[in-house]
Amino acid sequence: MTTLPKTTQKKLGLVIDLDTCVGCHACVVSCKGWNTENYGAPLSDQDAYGADPSGTFLNRVHSYEVQPEVGPAQLIHFPKSCLHCDDAPCVTVCPTGASYKRQEDGIVLVNEDACIGCGLCAWACPYGAREMDQAAGVMKKCTLCVDRIYNENLPEVDRVPSCVRTCPSGARHFGDLGDENSEVSKLVLARAGIDLMPELGTKPINKYLPPRPKDVAPEFDILAPYLEPVAETQKGFLGWLDKALEKI
Amino acid sequence: MHPAGSVIVFTVASGLGFGLLTWLGLGLPDVRGWGAFWYYALGFGLAGGGLLASTFHLGNPQRFLKAFSQWRSSWLSREGCLAVVSMAVFGLFAIGAIFMSAIWQPLGYIGALLAVLTIFATSMIYAQLKTVPRWNHWSTPVLFMLLSLGGSGLLAMQGWPSMILLALAGVMQLVAWLSGDGRFESRGTNIGTATGLGVRGIVRAFEPPHTGNNYLLKEMVHKVGRKHAVKLRIIAFVLMILAPLGLLLISGTNLMFVVAAILHTMGTFAQRWLFFAEAEHVVGLYYGKR
Numbered sequence: 249m250t251t252l253p254k255t256t257q258k259k260l261g262l263v264i265d266l267d268t269c270v271g272c273h274a275c276v277v278s279c280k281g282w283n284t285e286n287y288g289a290p291l292s293d294q295d296a297y298g299a300d301p302s303g304t305f306l307n308r309v310h311s312y313e314v315q316p317e318v319g320p321a322q323l324i325h326f327p328k329s330c331l332h333c334d335d336a337p338c339v340t341v342c343p344t345g346a347s348y349k350r351q352e353d354g355i356v357l358v359n360e361d362a363c364i365g366c367g368l369c370a371w372a373c374p375y376g377a378r379e380m381d382q383a384a385g386v387m388k389k390c391t392l393c394v395d396r397i398y399n400e401n402l403p404e405v406d407r408v409p410s411c412v413r414t415c416p417s418g419a420r421h422f423g424d425l426g427d428e429n430s431e432v433s434k435l436v437l438a439r440a441g442i443d444l445m446p447e448l449g450t451k452p453i454n455k456y457l458p459p460r461p462k463d464v465a466p467e468f469d470i471l472a473p474y475l476e477p478v479a480e481t482q483k484g485f486l487g488w489l490d491k492a493l494e495k496i
Numbered sequence: 497m498h499p500a501g502s503v504i505v506f507t508v509a510s511g512l513g514f515g516l517l518t519w520l521g522l523g524l525p526d527v528r529g530w531g532a533f534w535y536y537a538l539g540f541g542l543a544g545g546g547l548l549a550s551t552f553h554l555g556n557p558q559r560f561l562k563a564f565s566q567w568r569s570s571w572l573s574r575e576g577c578l579a580v581v582s583m584a585v586f587g588l589f590a591i592g593a594i595f596m597s598a599i600w601q602p603l604g605y606i607g608a609l610l611a612v613l614t615i616f617a618t619s620m621i622y623a624q625l626k627t628v629p630r631w632n633h634w635s636t637p638v639l640f641m642l643l644s645l646g647g648s649g650l651l652a653m654q655g656w657p658s659m660i661l662l663a664l665a666g667v668m669q670l671v672a673w674l675s676g677d678g679r680f681e682s683r684g685t686n687i688g689t690a691t692g693l694g695v696r697g698i699v700r701a702f703e704p705p706h707t708g709n710n711y712l713l714k715e716m717v718h719k720v721g722r723k724h725a726v727k728l729r730i731i732a733f734v735l736m737i738l739a740p741l742g743l744l745l746i747s748g749t750n751l752m753f754v755v756a757a758i759l760h761t762m763g764t765f766a767q768r769w770l771f772f773a774e775a776e777h778v779v780g781l782y783y784g785k786r
Binding site for chain 1 (some may be wrong): 497519553554555556557559560562563564565566568570571572573576596605607621624625626627651683684687689690691692694696697699700701702703706707710711712715716717744777778779782783
């Protein structure tokens with residue numbers, strides 16, 4: 249049923265730290281690697297070795313330049329996948345019931361056996377989190393690695409989404425954002441985590457931790473003031489040239 | 497948004513088809529026997545042909561029966577259900593009119609109501625999307641319904657009613673274009689809110705996540721043809737509204753109705769192409785595009 253559950257017992261999701269993400273795309277690769285051979289249809293590529301390659305990915309890393317009013321511009325790497333919204337517009341538009349949000353943990357999933365591949369859920373998603381697989385003709389999206397997080401065949405350390413397990417800089421965190429005592433909730437509180445496009449009312453579960461403010465480098469050399477140039481005006485030949493050119 | 501041919505044919509043809517069935521259900525014109533047959537053949541052909549065209553862009557059309565299940569929440573599912581129910585009602589109504597020369601008027605009224613609701617549901621598939629500010633407005637369903645009923649009024653040879661509806665559609669089209677042009681900005685969604693970084697300074701897309709194309713860009717960041725938008729708007733408006741009105745003011749012969757209907761349909765195809773091509777999805781912001 250594509251009506252949304254009123255509440256979910258848990259709100260499983262990701263917390264992504266924009267301060268520590270180094271933009272290595274390891275999460276993109278590990279996501280594709282895990283998800284192409286597990287839940288549902290493989291993540292196909294088209295013309296992979298040709299002139300116009302494209303393919304299905306559930307996680308992509310953008311990079312943005314932010315120019316503050318004062319100070320140098322900052323480069324921020326920005327991983328983006330499904331935000332598992334509480335008020336997910338992609339779920340309610342689905343005509344077949346293939347899209348659903350789980351009552352037990354809040355994960356938004358696609359039942360690929362019921363998906364007709366109309367693409368309306370991808371239109372309804374503001375975040376570009378859903379991509380139609382061009383080979384299977386069904387909608388693909390982040391499953392929060394539902395086949396890992398509850399998988400008792402895996403060692404406990406691996407029972408997190410593939411992207412989180414892989415991230416070499418510790419920029420990705422997984423947990424229950426509905427539980428205010430969870431590690432991820434504390435992190436969001438401590439770092440003032442934000443929602444993407446909050447004005448669209450989707451109530452995303454995934455949060456983004458904004459980059460920490462850059463500190464200003466202190467004056468570290470007590471002799472530096474004495475090394476500043478003292479002569480503001482040129483003397484000698486250069487001074488004569490400067491004056492001569494001024495007169496012309 | 498990518499103006500897919502199948503969706504343009506679907507919305508134009510089924511809009512005119514369900515519009516024509518509405519007129520027939522109201523007894524305008526009151527046709528029976530063979531005369532009625534051709535009217536209903538055209539109505540069902542356009543409505544059903546449009547619905548069939550809509551399945552061409554599906555990834556797995558063989559599962560279409562499942563699309564009738566989610567009418568509680570999904571406008572697309574509602575549209576499918578209403579289309580099938582109204583065509584079933586008109587099937588019965590048409591049998592009476594064609595084979596028994598009997599007009600079962602209550603059935604016609606019910607069918608007309610269902611057909612109008614079908615057109616409304618079609619328009620709501622687009623109007624519901626907050627992600628496409630240009631569509632997410634009351635003018636979208638009003639314009640779809642006025643165009644469907646006004647244009648099909650030409651097929652039903654209804655002079656003044658269709659002229660009035662087309663004139664109103666013209667006004668509503670101008671409202672939709674003029675108010676739609678600035679709606680993306682006025683909604684306040686920009687690269688700053690999309691990334692949440694806008695409070696820190698001016699945000700610029702520095703490097704895209706992939707060097708090639710992808711589904712999102714092909715489907716939702718369609719830019720081709722926007723530069724000809726003004727010319728296409730004029731062509732669409734002249735063919736869709738002004739030409740039929742002018743022709744019917746000159747004379748009300750059957751030939752005029754046929755020519756007016758053909759011109760109107762051509763204009764509506766241009767209008768519907770623009771409806772998709774000009775619509776900008778907020779996901780483009782993540783790519784620094786519109």
